[in-house]
Amino acid sequence: MSLDVDIQATLGRFKLDAQLQAGQGATVIYGRSGSGKTSLINAIAGLSRPQSGRITLDEQVLFDAALGINVPVHLRRIGYVFQDARLFPHLNVADNLDFGTRYADASLGKNHRKTVIEMLGIGALMQRRPGALSGGEKQRVALGRALLTAPRLLLLDEPLAALDTQRKEEILPYFERLRAQGGPPMIYVTHDMSEIVRLADHLCVLRDGKSVAQGTAEDVLADPANMKLIGVQDAGALITGVVDHHASDGLSGIRLSAGMLFVPRMAVTVGTSVRIRIRAQDVILSLSEPKDMSSQNVLPAKITAIREGASSGFAIALSCGTDRLLARITARALAQMELKVGQNIWAVLKANAMPPNAIAPS
Incomplete structure (x- = not known):
């Protein structure tokens, strides 16, 4: 997988001018609140349209302002896990998961669904509705729904931010397993340095809407020039x-x-x-x-x-x-x-x- 992003957007008073190159594994987008992390992945997903720039995924042009190209969300084959899960409250877990298969390759069939359910340990939850789930269970179901779209790329927007420490420790191993077992490439948004330790192969640091450092996690964090960007406490x-x-x-x-x-x-x-x-x-x-x-x-x-x-x-x-x-x-x-x-x-x-x-x- 190869993702190449170079976009510019004005969102009210906020200006985004971000570049991102990502490949296999987990690429973490790191930055303080308001740095543009969510704005960047929303543009990749097609949920927002930049004013200028270009986005390509595996040599397919998803967005090009100059050429007037903007591939619809449902045709990009990108999975998205939001911070607040965003499950359909009127549907049970099984129906929420099935919603994720609407745009997947039909050839994947029941075996793929079974594999995802077993990996996430949500088989016992199938008849429950979201209101009867814990925060950790909701995020596992949301991840399952995203995986059942058979995505080329998985976007995760601070999926653990709303969870307490115990629930975070419940969910993180599933992301680690996806990374270790060659699951879909991940773009993972966080401002938590401990999640970088657990997941990051590559790291992109955003500050005030701009990409200020990126490369392997080891290279970015070991560079003394980046200490101010990471922050004294986290460097x-x-x-x-x-x-x-x-x-x-x-x-x-x-x-x-x-x-x-x-x-x-x-x-x-x-x-x-x-x-x-x-x-x-x-x-x-x-x-x-x-x-x-x-x-x-x-x-x-x-x-x-x-x-x-x-x-x-x-x-x-x-x-x-x-x-x-x-x-x-x-x-x-x-x-x-x-x-x-x-x-x-x-x-x-x-x-x-x-x-x-x-x-x-x-």
């Missing part, structure tokens, strides 16, 4: 490792390219590949190898870039073996330590600074 890097062992003291050891990382015990089997988000503000730098300290996580690193950040701070990009980290330090610390690009240094990480929602199977 950090994604690294990948393999669960090496589970210790009796409640920690799990994850083997990285630069050494061992200890995190709160994970409920995954040894040998599992995992992706870990390490926030820049949770990385401490030392000129010499720290000894006799409480932190168990000390990794050798090299400074690859130094960028001035927000609030008189600096973003320090580090290479740790084949992984990359970000650290956020003050201007005073930078001057006192006389840090320079190419300098060897030590990165200290707190195990408790990596909660369960910052770690996910890769």
Whole structure:
């Protein structure tokens, strides 16, 4: 799948000038409220019409303002899961799901429907109406309805935003399974960094209606130039490792390219590949190898870039073996330590600074 978007639109006082390139897997559109995330995917779905620009999906032109092309919504073969599910309240679950098959290829038949129902675990809900469903159940049904259209592309507009933590944890594994099992490519809108850790192959950051950064999730998050765009509290890097062992003291050891990382015990089997988000503000730098300290996580690193950040701070990009980290330090610390690009240094990480929602199977 190949999606290419370059559109411009004026929506009241808001101006959208966004570019997006997406392929297989999950592409996450990230940004603060009001940055244009929903406006962008509504244009992809055909729910709104930009003033100018072009949208292509698998070389099919869905929209071209100059040529006067605007393919109707029902002919784009794009599934859409809204934040509030938007199930038909007068229909039961079975009928809501069947509505999704209206524009699907008839050859998919009952087996495809059965597979989707089993994957989402909604077989017992078929005779209920939406008013009798929990928030998590509604979103599973909404996802099933979208999948039963046999979409070329799946759009998800902050599908977990209205759910509490328990319901989010109920739904996220289904999105992870779709991604892992080669389901339809996803464009996933969120402002929650933990969902990026769990799902993102690619990342597009929107700010004030403009695409300000995009690429692989690892590249975008590890670039110190993007710290201001992501936000000081959320800025950090994604690294990948393999669960090496589970210790009796409640920690799990994850083997990285630069050494061992200890995190709160994970409920995954040894040998599992995992992706870990390490926030820049949770990385401490030392000129010499720290000894006799409480932190168990000390990794050798090299400074690859130094960028001035927000609030008189600096973003320090580090290479740790084949992984990359970000650290956020003050201007005073930078001057006192006389840090320079190419300098060897030590990165200290707190195990408790990596909660369960910052770690996910890769």
